[in-house]
Amino acid sequence: MGTFIAKRLVRLVGTLLAVSFLTFLLVNLLPGDAINALIPIDAQQDREFVEQIREEWGLNDPMLVRYGRWLGDAVQGDFGDSIVTSRTVSSEIFHRLPVTAELMLVTVGLSVMLAIPLGVMAAYREGTRLDQVISGIAQVFLSIPGFVAGLLFIYVFAMKLGWLPATGWNRLSNGLLDNLRTVILPALSLALIEIAVYTRVVRSDVMNTLQEDFVLSARAKGLSDRYILFRHCLRPSSLTLITVVGLNIGTLLGGTVVVEFLFAMPGLGKRLLDAIFQRDFMMIQGITVFVATIYVLVNTAVDLIYMLVDPRIRKAD
Amino acid sequence: MSDAVETDRRLLTVTDLRTTFSIAAGDVQAVRGVSFALDRGRTLGIVGESGCGKTVLARSIMRLNLGSNVTTTGTAEFAGRDLLSLPMADMHEMWGMELAMVFQDPMTSLNPLVRVGRQVTEHLRQHLGVGRAEAARTAVDLLNEVRIPEPEARLKAYPHELSGGMRQRICIAIALACEPALLFADEPTTALDVTVQHQILNLLGREQRERDMAMVLVTHDLGVVAGRTDDTLVMYAGMVVEQAPTGSLFEEMRHPYSEALLRSLPRTSQVSHTRLAAITGRPPDLIDPPSGCAFSPRCPYVQPRCREEVPPLSAVDDPDHRFACWTPVGSPEGMAAFARNVAEGLPQAVAVDLTAPSSTGSGGAS
Amino acid sequence: MPLFTRLCLGWLVAIVFGAIFADLIPGLQDPNYQGFLFGTSATNEPPSLTHLLGTDNNSRDILARIVYGARVSLVVSMTAVIMGTVCGGFLGALVGFVRGKTDAMIMASVDVILAFPGLVLLLTVVTLLGRRDLLVIATVVGFLSIPPYTRVARATALAVSRREFVMAARAIGTRKRTILIREILPNCLPTLMAFALVNAAVIILLEGALAFLGLSVQPPTASWGNMINAARVDLRINVWPAVWPSLALVFTVYSLNVVGDHIRRSKAVRSAAL
Ligand SMILES: Nc1ncnc2c1ncn2[C@@H]1O[C@H](COP(=O)(O)OP(=O)(O)O)[C@@H](O)[C@H]1O
Ligand code: SF4
Ligand SMILES: [Mg+2]
Numbered sequence: 001m002g003t004f005i006a007k008r009l010v011r012l013v014g015t016l017l018a019v020s021f022l023t024f025l026l027v028n029l030l031p032g033d034a035i036n037a038l039i040p041i042d043a044q045q046d047r048e049f050v051e052q053i054r055e056e057w058g059l060n061d062p063m064l065v066r067y068g069r070w071l072g073d074a075v076q077g078d079f080g081d082s083i084v085t086s087r088t089v090s091s092e093i094f095h096r097l098p099v100t101a102e103l104m105l106v107t108v109g110l111s112v113m114l115a116i117p118l119g120v121m122a123a124y125r126e127g128t129r130l131d132q133v134i135s136g137i138a139q140v141f142l143s144i145p146g147f148v149a150g151l152l153f154i155y156v157f158a159m160k161l162g163w164l165p166a167t168g169w170n171r172l173s174n175g176l177l178d179n180l181r182t183v184i185l186p187a188l189s190l191a192l193i194e195i196a197v198y199t200r201v202v203r204s205d206v207m208n209t210l211q212e213d214f215v216l217s218a219r220a221k222g223l224s225d226r227y228i229l230f231r232h233c234l235r236p237s238s239l240t241l242i243t244v245v246g247l248n249i250g251t252l253l254g255g256t257v258v259v260e261f262l263f264a265m266p267g268l269g270k271r272l273l274d275a276i277f278q279r280d281f282m283m284i285q286g287i288t289v290f291v292a293t294i295y296v297l298v299n300t301a302v303d304l305i306y307m308l309v310d311p312r313i314r315k316a317d
Numbered sequence: 318m319s320d321a322v323e324t325d326r327r328l329l330t331v332t333d334l335r336t337t338f339s340i341a342a343g344d345v346q347a348v349r350g351v352s353f354a355l356d357r358g359r360t361l362g363i364v365g366e367s368g369c370g371k372t373v374l375a376r377s378i379m380r381l382n383l384g385s386n387v388t389t390t391g392t393a394e395f396a397g398r399d400l401l402s403l404p405m406a407d408m409h410e411m412w413g414m415e416l417a418m419v420f421q422d423p424m425t426s427l428n429p430l431v432r433v434g435r436q437v438t439e440h441l442r443q444h445l446g447v448g449r450a451e452a453a454r455t456a457v458d459l460l461n462e463v464r465i466p467e468p469e470a471r472l473k474a475y476p477h478e479l480s481g482g483m484r485q486r487i488c489i490a491i492a493l494a495c496e497p498a499l500l501f502a503d504e505p506t507t508a509l510d511v512t513v514q515h516q517i518l519n520l521l522g523r524e525q526r527e528r529d530m531a532m533v534l535v536t537h538d539l540g541v542v543a544g545r546t547d548d549t550l551v552m553y554a555g556m557v558v559e560q561a562p563t564g565s566l567f568e569e570m571r572h573p574y575s576e577a578l579l580r581s582l583p584r585t586s587q588v589s590h591t592r593l594a595a596i597t598g599r600p601p602d603l604i605d606p607p608s609g610c611a612f613s614p615r616c617p618y619v620q621p622r623c624r625e626e627v628p629p630l631s632a633v634d635d636p637d638h639r640f641a642c643w644t645p646v647g648s649p650e651g652m653a654a655f656a657r658n659v660a661e662g663l664p665q666a667v668a669v670d671l672t673a674p675s676s677t678g679s680g681g682a683s
Numbered sequence: 684m685p686l687f688t689r690l691c692l693g694w695l696v697a698i699v700f701g702a703i704f705a706d707l708i709p710g711l712q713d714p715n716y717q718g719f720l721f722g723t724s725a726t727n728e729p730p731s732l733t734h735l736l737g738t739d740n741n742s743r744d745i746l747a748r749i750v751y752g753a754r755v756s757l758v759v760s761m762t763a764v765i766m767g768t769v770c771g772g773f774l775g776a777l778v779g780f781v782r783g784k785t786d787a788m789i790m791a792s793v794d795v796i797l798a799f800p801g802l803v804l805l806l807t808v809v810t811l812l813g814r815r816d817l818l819v820i821a822t823v824v825g826f827l828s829i830p831p832y833t834r835v836a837r838a839t840a841l842a843v844s845r846r847e848f849v850m851a852a853r854a855i856g857t858r859k860r861t862i863l864i865r866e867i868l869p870n871c872l873p874t875l876m877a878f879a880l881v882n883a884a885v886i887i888l889l890e891g892a893l894a895f896l897g898l899s900v901q902p903p904t905a906s907w908g909n910m911i912n913a914a915r916v917d918l919r920i921n922v923w924p925a926v927w928p929s930l931a932l933v934f935t936v937y938s939l940n941v942v943g944d945h946i947r948r949s950k951a952v953r954s955a956a957l
Contacts, residue, residue, distance in 0.1 A: 018795040143937035147895045148929045213425035221440035222413030235430045254802025276810045292799045
């Protein structure tokens with residue numbers, strides 16, 4: 001197991017290096033030079049001034065040198081300064097992260113809590129009306145993107161019923177209830193697809209598990225159906241679910257960009273968008289690498305958790 | 318079998334049990350009218366080729382045939398109550414407490430992700446409301462009982478950390494935990510190494526005797542029931558073809574199928590479950606079973622009548638020894654039919670004639 | 684095929700034909716014609732015979748914009764599917780069959796690209812390219828589609844390579860290239876096709892999200908996502924300009940998923956995947 005973890009960590013470092021390099025490459029190779037963000041286009045007539053700025057920002061060094069410098073700073077948590085606001089990229093990330101993190105946690109938590117009973121029930125009653133209804137709803141949810149769901153929720157719950165605010169954000173420090181009122185609609189918008197994906201995974205997994213001999217022997221022992229479903233069948237399925245949640249974090253991160261935009265939430269996704277509109281390259285680069293790093297880390301963590309939960313893997317090296 | 322004393326000891330009476338699976342291709346008639354009785358503390362062997370309906374029979378009695386496409390009719394009276402018409406809630410009380418089952422494959426019948434300890438005691442706790450500490454003590458006792466060394470350590474293990482024989486001992490311990498009155502053991506040794514097969518069978522026998530528990534031992538191997546069960550029931554194509562006290566059965570096999578099973582048993586080698594193919598032909602289609610005697614397409618003694626009329630399960634001399642055959646092994650008509658079939662070159666008759674010229678049925682033919 | 688699946692297939696066919704032959708549909712209006720400038724129609728009109736689905740907040744015909752908007756979804760998803768199956772499929776089948784160093788290298792790059800959340804990478808690339816016409820969007824989405832197809836094709840090729848007929852072909856000394864073309868690629872195709880349908884749904888959602896953020900094709904070119912975004916502002920006044928493109932988007936994605944599931948369940952794909 002030790003060697004497994006070691007290998008996994010080596011791969012992790014490799015992936016992170018590659019991810020950061022690719023991002024750096026993109027930002028630096030593609031047309032649309034950072035200089036455009038530093039100096040207004042009409043001021044660029046002044047060649048000397050442009051050169052001076054280029055020197056100042058180190059834009060004239062060879063790319064690998066610049067990458068090395070940027071990486072060296074990045075591993076120390078310094079992603080450079082925003083070209084637009086002159087605040088450091090890392091302080092902006094640090095500032096925005098809690099919003100996105102909470103949004104994602106609530107979304108995943110909500111989805112898992114709904115999907116497990118739904119999926120288990122559908123599997124337990126496979127082929128019945130209940131199963132058809134649950135699977136049908138999942139199929140529909142799977143087709144509703146966050147921005148459509150969000151718009152629908154805003155229209156119904158904010159505009160028509162007036163129960164919840166349409167946009168904005170209340171920090172957790174302003175009180176849990178106020179905070180929840182601003183997080184619930186965005187989280188629900190993102191949750192539809194997640195619920196659908198998780199429900200389908202749990203259903204098909206539990207259905208397979210129900211065919212296992214150990215379920216029959218559990219029945220022969222007189223254990224209640226509920227106990228068998230949740231204490232015997234869910235365990236193996238939860239491994240699959242953990243993996244799927246991890247893999248889906250990528251889509252979810254994309255989703256937060258859209259939903260934070262729609263609900264005007266001061267999260268990382270919204271910040272990335274602002275940077276994009278302002279052509280704030282340092283910021284784009286920093287957030288992109290940061291987000292990809294989170295995604296890679298989550299998936300590595302999932303692999304490790306998987307190993308901890310499954311005793312068969314835990315023993316085998 | 319009808320005196321008052323025995324009726325009092327009567328535990329299970331199965332009457333005309335039939336189980337059908339409806340699948341796309343048609344209705345699979347896996348069990349077609351099985352009746353038998355079993356007394357407390359007695360053992361019954363159910364023997365037959367693989368696919369003849371033994372597992373389905375056992376699971377039907379225990380109501381463990383899952384799926385919505387299963388129909389079971391008949392009755393299975395257990396201690397005065399018909400299991401087949403019991404509400405599901407009552408069955409949950411029966412399972413584990415009164416009825417228990419040991420399955421064929423101990424590799425798959427334990428949950429790989431749950432520690433052995435929980436699996437040994439969870440039903441104990443659910444049924445009897447036993448506390449954690451007491452359950453743990455009982456678990457140690459049970460593991461000692463089934464001769465597992467270092468029980469405390471084993472209870473903390475996961476199933477894959479134990480050997481096959483060890484796992485089957487665990488399964489037996491689980492089955493015994495709530496002191497059931499009736500234990501089904503469905504091919505409990507088929508998946509195990511030959512070296513541990515005897516140990517497991519002996520363990521089952523000892524527990525059965527010590528606990529005065531009734532046991533149904535299901536196997537495809539006549540050799541397993543010999544000397545281990547009080548009565549034996551030979552099944553073919555979902556029906557009982559011969560039924561007798563095990564001793565009388567081995568003394569005198571009357572049904573041609575039982576005889577064929579015996580003949581396919583290796584005399585010396587221990588590798589027992591690979592040789593059943595020695596019976597010419599294949600088990601019949603259970604969606605559209607042959608008319609008349611189901612064994613007729615493979616029977617060396619077959620005669621025209623067999624293909625038309627189903628022989629009833631009945632006794633001739635010994636009232637406890639019943640069989641379903643028009644011309645049983647050892648009868649003059651049987652020998653005549655066999656000689657005729659050999660002369661006509663019927664493959665199953667010729668095969669018997671050539672490979673075992675001295676065996677029971679071929680006396681008059683060669 | 685069940686009736687419901689047929690209906691979904693029917694919807695997809697209608698969308699494809701509508702998008703291709705939009706110019707030829709009799710009575711379909713110009714999607715960018717702003718009637719109120721010429722006094723022929725008002726903004727936010729309810730459905731009528733002239734405007735079957737009404738008009739948007741620029742008095743453009745919503746139905747026409749949906750039909751023309753389908754073009755964007757169609758072009759982008761088709762580019763993704765074609766580039767994915769052709770490049771990704773070939774690459775994956777190749778490395779899954781030959782294994783070794785090439786395999787390790789290609790899959791390492793695939794893993795790196797897949798280490799980015801899809802929309803975030805797409806956003807970044809599109810922004811950095813600086814141009815946002817249909818060709819650029821479609822090409823970027825197409826390139827980003829290659830890795831997932833590579834992964835699917837490789838997994839299938841690995842499984843196919845272990846099957847008897849491939850073993851047999853190897854044993855009798857058939858050339859590797861011949862085996863790849865005759866055995867591996869054809870056997871990967873059904874799985875790739877099933878994946879393509881589901882992937883097309885993902886791509887349509889992705890483009891929708893991009894357009895919703897205002898970062899897909901430049902307005903006034905209609906796309907379902909930017910129609911929804913434009914209608915968002917006036918949601919309180921008139922929801923219908925948001926409802927219709929949303930329904931079109933959701934129905935299309937739903938149909939792709941239903942048809943994709945159906946194909947995945949069918950025997951041909953399952954046996955090929957073994
Ligand atoms: N769930 C099922 N659906 C359809 N047919 C079944 C099912 N379970 C068992 N059968 C059929 O019933 C017959 C008897 O099976 P079984 O009782 O398992 O035989 P065995 O004597 O080897 O235990 C077989 O022909 C088998 O194919
Ligand atoms: S002799 Fe006839 S009745 Fe007896 S087993 Fe053979 S076929 Fe059946
Ligand atoms: Mg069996």
